[in-house]
Amino acid sequence: MSTKMVDLPDEHGFFGGSDDRGQAGRGYGGRYVAETLMPLIDEIEAAYDEARADPAFQARLDELRRDYIGRATPLYFAERLTEHFGGAKLYLKREDLNHTGAHKINNALGQALLASRMGRRRLIAETGAGMHGVAVATVAARLGMTCVIYMGATDIERQQPNVQRMRLLGAEIVPVHAGTATLKDAMNEALRDWVANVDDTFYIIGTVAGPAPYPRMVRDFQSVIGRETREQLLAMQHRLPDSLVACVGGGSNAMGLFHAFLDDADVAMIGVEAAGEGLESGRHAASINGGTPGILHGNRTYLLQDDDGQIRDAHSISAGLDYPGVGPEHAYLHDSGRASYVAVTDDEALEAVALCCRLEGILPALESAHALYHAGRLAATQDPDQVIVVCLSGRGDKDMDTITRHLMPEEADS
Amino acid sequence: MSASSLNTDALDTNVLDTDALDMNTSNTQALIADSRLARRFAALKAADRAALVTYVMAGDPDPETSRDLLERLPAAGADIIELGMPFSDPMADGVAIQRAGQRALANGQTLFRTLERVRDFRRRDDDTPIVLMGYLNPIQRFGEDRFLQAAAEAGADGLILVDLPPEHGAALTARARDLGLARIPLVAPTTPPERLPKLLAQGDGFVYRIAFNGVTGTRRTDIAASLGESLSELKRRSPLPVAVGFGVRDGDTAAAVARVADAVVVGSALVERLAETGVEGALALTRELAESIHGARKSEA
DSSP, X not given: OOSOGGGOSOTTSEESOOOTTSOOXXXXXXXXXXXXXXXXHHHHHHHHHHHHTOHHHHHHHHHHIIIIIOOSOOEEEOHHHHHHHTSSXXXXXXXXXXXXXXXXXXXHHHHHHHHHHTTOOEEEEEESSXXXXXXXXXXXXXXXXXXXXXXXXXXXXXXXXXXXHHHHTTOEEEEEOSTTSSHHHHXXXXXXXXXXXXXXXXXXXXXXXXXXXXXXXXXXXXTHHHHHHHHHHHHHHSSOOSEEEEEOSSOHHHHHHHGGGTTOTTSEEEEXXXXXXXXXXXXXXXXXXXXXXXXXXXXXXXXXXXXXSOBOOOOOSSGGGOOXXXXXXHHHHXXXXXXXXXXXXXXXXXXXXXXXXXXXXXXXXXXXXXXXXXXXXXXXXXXXXXXXXEEEOBBSXXXXXXXXXXXXXXXXXX | OOGGGTTTSOOOGGGXXXXXXXXXXXXXXXXXXXXXXXXXXXXXXXXXXXXXXXXXXXXXXXXXXXXXXXXXXHHHTOSEEEEEOOXXXXXXXXXXXXXXXXXXXXXXXXXXXXXXXXXXXXHHOSSSOEEEEEOHHHHHHHOHHHHHHHHHHHTOOEEEETXXXXXXXXXXXXXXXXXXXXXXXXXXXXXXXXXXXXXHHTOOSOEEEEOSSSOTTXXXXXXXXXXXXXXXXXXXXXXXXXXXXXXXXXXXXXXHHHXXXXXXXXXXXXXXXXXXXXXXXXXXXXXXXXXXXXXXXXXXX
């Protein structure tokens, strides 16, 4: 391979190659958006590349990461989980300890600083579980910007605490009733807002998807996860991990963890998709394991779709994974074989929540529990001298209603 | 043709009715310059009036109603028909067209059936241009080449693809041209002048100027005034007629746009009228709009 994987995408926004006229070929990504947005997206790309090269921008980002988000997050040796599975050592990258409780703020902060630099004072975002919405509402408050969050009506119902948090932070929440009233519909609605308000608005996409440059930009802001992990493990164990495991909805925490290791061929990378009620049930959110390539939300990637190219409903117990697509870089890493993608069901994720609570005293988000479950399964087959790093992408407080209903139904009924 | 044959077999020429293939089969290099669109615009220019372009969603609310409306639109005054290809996630469309797409999909509309509808229409009307409008994913799923071939053979005249910018569209445009299908470029208020050559180089048929920044169906009455110099800028750069759409909902706005543009596109208002009052209501609105447009330049003079 002539280009290093860390240098992708190419100038047309494609991961895995495009032809000389900017067509995808077998590549993923691109910028398939309405003409109204094209000039704006060009502007964002130029502004981002300039900011990226500007030491003052990086210094401001580093300072707020340290003092406001609370980075670096710990790389924690999960001793009792390791004992439980009796195999490889399990380390948890504690993104749940970030300010606002998930990795989402790494990206929200970076994009909000870019928006501010571009003179945009109104931030909009889509949110599923509400963690990205909370993160955007938080940085909007901190930077004194207006904030509008689009959220599916179904998700508003199942993530009430986060809805209240966002309102308290000063954000306006717009319920989306279209389609399945979940994350993809919230993203459609945010795009519609953006088309109507191009002059003053910056759209903070929450995952490594959307038109170029978003997949690259979100990845770059999240890649602090992997850079820290690498340094921390080298300091503790004087070696690189054998495997990295992270959950994948759109896939931003996974790309954040993977990116610093892409060119380390001996480090295995495993993305864990939501199998919902089982891949064979058709009720899942596993775009790579159960989908086909197509175009949605501005990029070419794996999608859940029917034979007529209509997008199918995703299903997962975790609102944050309930999305029928996946970031284009994951699609490329899958096809190239550099990363592998497995799937974990709703029930298995719940089992991992319970286990992590009892053995480690940590309540993981339902999203992160998908990764934990697979990491346990993998650890049990490996030797004690091997190391697995799991991205514990968020805390589970927001999921208490769902968790209680499933794991302690007698409590939920009372 | 049974619905079950749709998704499995390749849609090759023998699946389609060969009677309907008049102008496209004999000459795959069919010149867009001598197309139905060009003839229609030439005739309207001679009559000194703008075209009424009516957007309806294929299969909305059901196949029979949609067919009935489509067939009667030309007599009611539609000069060009834009036929929406429903998509589950229409990110540039407002609520009216979103709902129209959902109704159509819920009643079994597929891309194949949309093409069948065009072919059926073309058997009865060989003059009214039909432009297919939609999003890329269903087309890619169907197969780009297979779709272009089938659309041309069915008698469609052009394509408006909302989410295919010229940056990724060169190959599709070239193939469409070979088949005599016009790739109608969308130009937005945000489009800077330096982007126009890129858009116009892949443009045929007419230019679709989006009236304002927003989704389809937003109510605006100040459209004609807000266009300002942009139409003359387009005219300087391209010989193509210019249509203006998004937000035209009533006769007065349509007339104002008809005084400055070559065509007026009405979509959401018509789709809403269809949902509220059925085919007769939609046709009544079409007649009203046509009348306003026909009178527009005369009343000015």
